Amino acid sequence: MDIRIGIINSPREISFETSQSASEVEAVVATALESSAKFFKLSDNRGSVYIVPIESFGYLEIGSEESRRVGFVA
Secondary structure, three states, X not given: OEEEEEEOOOOOEEEEEOOOOHHHHHHHHHHHHHOOOOEEEEXXXXXXXXXXXXXXXXXXXEOOOOOOOOOOXX
């Protein structure tokens, strides 16, 4: 699943693929926003961890859960 995280006052976004489901990602971000948490953490398929401060969080885009096709379709 493709994840994009927008950061306030930054022209670039954080973009990565994760094996977490859409509902898991939504739950992590929603819990952090509703509580007094200062950040939330998500991890990608390679084991990297992304720590995003709530005060800099702009938006979250969750892509499709289907994997991309590689090659040509006849």
